[in-house]
Amino acid sequence: MKTGFDSAINAAEDRGERALARRLKAEKRMSVALVTACLKRGFVISVFGRRGLAVKRSENKAEILAALFSTAEDVIVIRTEDGVKAGWFQLIYGNDGHDVVSDYSANDTCEAIWNEVLRPLSDKIEMAA
Numbered sequence: 001m002k003t004g005f006d007s008a009i010n011a012a013e014d015r016g017e018r019a020l021a022r023r024l025k026a027e028k029r030m031s032v033a034l035v036t037a038c039l040k041r042g043f044v045i046s047v048f049g050r051r052g053l054a055v056k057r058s059e060n061k062a063e064i065l066a067a068l069f070s071t072a073e074d075v076i077v078i079r080t081e082d083g084v085k086a087g088w089f090q091l092i093y094g095n096d097g098h099d100v101v102s103d104y105s106a107n108d109t110c111e112a113i114w115n116e117v118l119r120p121l122s123d124k125i126e127m128a129a
Contacts, residue, residue, distance in 0.1 A: 004069035026097025026125045035064050037117040043078040043086055098125035
């Protein structure tokens with residue numbers, strides 16, 4: 001599945017920039033895990049970047065992932081199928097990769113996704129670096 005990260009990863013590898021490619025791959029892993037966890041829980045996803053709304057209330061994983069990483073940061077907003085906002089996650093690209101999720105709603109839903117899916121993956125990626 002093609003993502004917004006793929007061309008940047010390929011370009012970094014072509015230039016021999018292994019550390020950059022490793023960071024981008026970590027950001028991709030974290031982002032894919034986040035989108036997958038939200039969709040598995042039945043949420044629809046909107047993606048907001050610096051250029052505005054990129055994806056509106058989608059369940060299409062490929063569409064959502066293609067919209068990520070087009071600017072320096074994205075906000076993923078999750079809603080129930082009937083449109084009730086369940087929370088948000090802020091992604092900021094360019095740090096260490098494992099820390100791409102820089103903030104999220106302080107509520108049971110987002111904290112569960114963080115604690116059950118994202119934090120364990122973040123810890124695993126950080127330990128491997």
